[in-house]
Amino acid sequence: xxxxxxxxxxxxxxxxxxxxxxxxxxxxxxxxxxxxxxxxxxxxxxxxxxxxxxxxxxxxxxxxxxxxxxxxxxxxxxxxxxxxxxxxxxxxxxxxxxxxxxxxxxxxxxxxxxxxxxxxxxxxxxxxxxxxxxxxxxxxxxxxxxxxxxxxxxxxxxxxxxxxxxxxxxxxxxxxxxxxxxxxxxxxxxxxxxxxxxxxxxxxxxxxxxxxxxxxxxxxxxxxxxxxxxxxxxxxxxxxxxxxxxxxxxxxxxxxxxxxxxxxxxxxxxxxxxxxxxxxxxxxxxxxxxxxxxxxxxxxxxxxxxxxxxxxxxxxxxxxxxxxxxxxxxxxxxxxxxxxxxxxxxxxxxxxxxxxxxxxxxxxxxxxxxxxxxxxxxxxxxxxxxxxxxxxxxxxxxxxxxxxxxxxxxxxxxxxxxxxxxxxxxxxxxxxxxxxxxxxxxxxxxxxxxxxxxxxxxxxxxxxxxxxxxxx
Numbered sequence: 029x030x031x032x033x034x035x036x037x038x039x040x041x042x043x044x045x046x047x048x049x050x051x052x053x054x055x056x057x058x059x060x061x062x063x064x065x066x067x068x069x070x071x072x073x074x075x076x077x078x079x080x081x082x083x084x085x086x087x088x089x090x091x092x093x094x095x096x097x098x099x100x101x102x103x104x105x106x107x108x109x110x111x112x113x114x115x116x117x118x119x120x121x122x123x124x125x126x127x128x129x130x131x132x133x134x135x136x137x138x139x140x141x142x143x144x145x146x147x148x149x150x151x152x153x154x155x156x157x158x159x160x161x162x163x164x165x166x167x168x169x170x171x172x173x174x175x176x177x178x179x180x181x182x183x184x185x186x187x188x189x190x191x192x193x194x195x196x197x198x199x200x201x202x203x204x205x206x207x208x209x210x211x212x213x214x215x216x217x218x219x220x221x222x223x224x225x226x227x228x229x230x231x232x233x234x235x236x237x238x239x240x241x242x243x244x245x246x247x248x249x250x251x252x253x254x255x256x257x258x259x260x261x262x263x264x265x266x267x268x269x270x271x272x273x274x275x276x277x278x279x280x281x282x283x284x285x286x287x288x289x290x291x292x293x294x295x296x297x298x299x300x301x302x303x304x305x306x307x308x309x310x311x312x313x314x315x316x317x318x319x320x321x322x323x324x325x326x327x328x329x330x331x332x333x334x335x336x337x338x339x340x341x342x343x344x345x346x347x348x349x350x351x352x353x354x355x356x357x358x359x360x361x362x363x364x365x366x367x368x369x370x371x372x373x374x375x376x377x378x379x380x381x382x383x384x385x386x387x388x389x390x391x392x393x394x395x396x397x398x399x400x401x402x403x404x405x406x407x408x409x410x411x412x413x414x415x416x417x418x419x420x421x422x423x424x425x426x427x428x429x430x431x432x433x434x435x436x437x438x439x440x441x442x443x444x445x446x447x448x449x450x451x452x453x454x455x456x457x458x459x460x461x462x463x464x465x466x467x468x469x470x471x472x473x474x475x476x477x478x479x480x481x482x483x484x485x486x487x488x489x490x491x492x493x494x495x496x497x498x499x500x
Contacts, residue, residue, distance in 0.1 A: 031354070037145045038129060041152035042122075047380070048158040049121040053114050054382025054473070057333050060165050061414060068095040068116075069416040070109035071102035080251055086166075087258035088251050089205050089244070093120060094164050110392050110417045113164075120169060121162030125151065127172035128161070128340055134179035135344060142355060147347045154343055155374035156288055160336050166207040167336035173203035174210055174316070175340035181216050181312035188224055193217055193233055201240035203337065208259050210337050211241075212323040213316045220312065276330040281321060284335055289342050293367040294349045296360075306348050313345050381473035384414075386493040389470035390447065391417040393495070398422050402444035406433060406456065409449035411489055430455050442498040450491030451484065464496035 032040065055061055063086050068074045079088040079095055094116050101115035132147035151157055161168050180196030183189075197217050204211030214237060221229035245256035252258060307314075320338055324330055353360040353367075382388070387410065394400050395418040403413070403425045415421050428436060433456060438444050446464060448456065460466075469492055472480070476490035484491070 031142060031145050034145050034148070037148045041129070041148050042125065044152035044379075045122060045125045045158055045162065049118045049162050051380050052159055052162065052382050053110075053117060054384050054388065056160075056163060056383050057165065057331070059333075060163065061416070064091055064094060064164065064166070065113065065414070066416045067091050068098045069113055070419050071098040071112045072107075072419070074098065085258060085262040087205075087208070087248065089247060090166050090169075090207070090258075093169055093206070097164075107419070108392070108395060108417075109419060110388070110395070113417065116164045117162055120164060124161055124168065124172040128175045131172070131175035131179040131340065132344075134176070135182055136347070142351045143347060146351045146354060147344065150343050150347060150350065151340070153371070153375060154339075154346075155371045155378050157339055157343060159379040161339060163336075165333065165336065167333055170203040170207040170210050170337045171339055173199045173206065174213065174337050175344070177203060177213065177216075178313055178316060178341055178344055181220065181316065182310060184217070185220055185224075185312050186309065188226060188229070190229055190232055193221070193229055194236055197233055197236045197240065201237070201244065204241075205244050207337055208262055209323060209334070210320070213319045215319055216312055216315045219315060275328040278325040280330045281324065281335055284332060285317075285342065288335070288339075289346055290367055290371065293363055294346065296349075296353075296363065298352065302352070310345065310348070313341055317341050317345070377474040381475065383473060383476065385476075386470040386472050386491075387412070387414055388417065389468075390493055390495065391415065393468060393470075394423060394445075395419060399443055400445055402426055402438070404428050404436070404438075404444060404446040406430070406446055406448050407452040409447045409452045409493065434459055438498065440498075444497070446496040448494045448496065449488055450480065451488045453494055460494075460496055463499055465499055467495045467497050469494050 031037070055065065063084075067079045068091060074095060076088065076095075079091045097116040097119040098112045100119070101112040104115075106112045106115055128151050129148055132144055132151065136143040136147050151161075161171055176199040177196050180192045180199060184192040184196060197214060200211065200214035200217065204214065217233045217237065218230065221227070221233055245259070248257040248259075249255050254260075317338060320341075324334060350364075353364045357364065390410075391414045394403070394413070398420070400423050403410070403423050405425050405427045407430055408427065410425070413425070430452070445467065446460070448460065453460070471477075471492045472490055476487070480487040480490045
């Protein structure tokens with residue numbers, strides 16, 4: 029099976045990332061909003077001081093990249109906070125792709141061969157990669173540095189040069205700066221010299237790792253009052269309160285990895301020596317993933333998004349297998365085609381349909397209409413509104429239930445909107461249409477829409493929002 033040239037593979041993958049950062053403006057986790065977006069938006073009000081909260085377990089250095097990009101967007105003329113946020117996605121999403129692509133060139137020898145081509149294509153076409161790696165999340169920002177750390181770990185295991193070792197320690201330290209939990213994976217650069225009995229390299233990796241660790245902790249002395257304040261607070265918080273977010277079993281990530289790596293399609297009969305050579309060359313990837321799993325097994329709280337930092341690691345683990353199927357297309361075409369079809373079905377909605385679109389569009393609407401002073405929240409249609417996407421918050425929220433709705437009298441000022449989710453609309457549709465003016469409808473993405481249709485009772489917040497104004 030003939031592939032595109034490496035240059036065209038890179039251009040195609042880059043084009044996919046451009047489309048994703050343009051069309052997918054959603055945010056996934058509430059932590060991403062409350063611990064990130066609210067600190068650096070709106071840019072015209074954000075300062076270094078707003079990145080810091082006294083009781084916070086997040087390091088200001090983690091939020092600083094998003095803050096810098098938002099400030100750049102504002103200086104370039106983006107007044108609306110949502111446009112600043114979109115610029116953050118574009119800026120760091122494309123830089124992240126560039127770093128991850130560079131890692132593929134390093135890891136797979138930077139040759140015009142199928143391994144490098146498929147690695148670059150998988151960064152763009154794996155169902156979970158482009159949509160998640162372009163989010164302005166701590167896990168997503170750390171992922172490209174983990175990709176580079178993987179590349180340098182494999183190169184050191186192969187060539188045993190001190191330059192690749194130090195480069196790997198540096199990249200792992202960068203990942204640690206952006207998400208502290210990934211720092212545990214840096215131990216691979218201590219294990220590898222021990223495995224090769226390279227004692228000088230062992231001490232070099234240890235000293236450089238401690239040096240980077242000290243440098244990363246110094247800003248906290250000035251910003252938070254003590255050395256590595258954020259790291260200490262994070263560890264203490266997770267041990268004390270992690271179970272408050274739900275207790276997950278130690279093996280929680282294994283089914284997710286199984287699905288992410290499309291393992292059923294990778295189970296096949298390979299030529300003699302293939303698996304032995306594979307595990308010998310890429311064992312560093314397994315060590316890194318194992319270190320990640322060991323660390324997270326120590327804490328009760330585990331969320332799916334924690335795995336985002338490991339996306340490049342898992343993709344790199346898959347590349348040799350997928351390459352083998354491609355190079356043996358005539359014998360493996362049905363396996364490969366079925367895998368591609370399954371992947372593509374997930375890839376489209378995961379990459380191009382933004383999450384939280386209903387409440388995000390509502391916030392943008394309110395930002396563009398400062399005359400709105402009241403939001404009538406009918407039957408708890410809204411759990412919250414992302415105020416960070418507004419230049420100034422002018423409105424107050426009033427909670428009204430269907431039994432009292434028809435008695436509502438807002439007066440003649442027309443300075444209000446009524447927010448109605450799908451369930452509330454079904455209950456009050458006739459009265460709404462007769463007494464109020466329909467203004468906008470804010471849809472949800474395909475995945476959220478399916479979730480609502482399958483289980484409307486528990487997924488009503490994932491239904492479209494309609495807003496109404498006074499009768500004109």
